[in-house]
Amino acid sequence: MIERAHKNNVKRIICIGTSHEDSLKAAEFAKEHSNTYWTYGIHPEGASSASIIFENTLNTSPVKPIAIGEVGLDYHYDGYDKTAQIHLLEQMLQLAIDNDLPVSFHVREAFDDFLGVVANFPKARGVVHSFSDSKKKLKKVLETTGFYIGVNGLATYSTLPLPPLERILLETDAPFLTPTPFRGIINEPAYVPCIAEWLSKKMGVSLETIEKETTRNAEKLFNFSDTVV
């Protein structure tokens, strides 16, 4: 998978944690491969059973995480625990700020509460990954926060509103949301260039510009320690 990504000019891979356990697996992955990174996160759907063990994890891991996430609010499925989700998000935001790390946010059908929470953490920086809400909500996120917006394969087969290029990060969001023309198979980083190509056509900007700008945005946010050629 890494080789296929490199062949397609995707040179860095961030392996996203969505629970305490798989964050540790992501850390192992990042330790074993060059130009790969990991994040420490607990997905909002796991908020009610999340235990507060992450601070120790950050200090004892073989390599530091590149970001906190994914964390956030998700009110899509019945039975979600709003109080627990907000509480966990606040804790994770504080953890990110204490460690000077950016945050990968997962927000679904919960933008009003999300913007209310992050307003209390003005130092937080990050990306709202896989944005999938209205034009109005996008405008509000762009205007009231400095966050980047994660654009993935979903954009290639839907009518989602697009942020300006200076706020876009390209993302895989594997194994889901495989971009056109690879719909129906497992998504992986090698397909990220399909999103860049789609954006190039959609925005009327050269592919080279899309690649350069989105890479620069990612470098600004994540502060990668490795250099890639």
Ligand SMILES: [Zn+2]
């Ligand atoms: Zn997510």
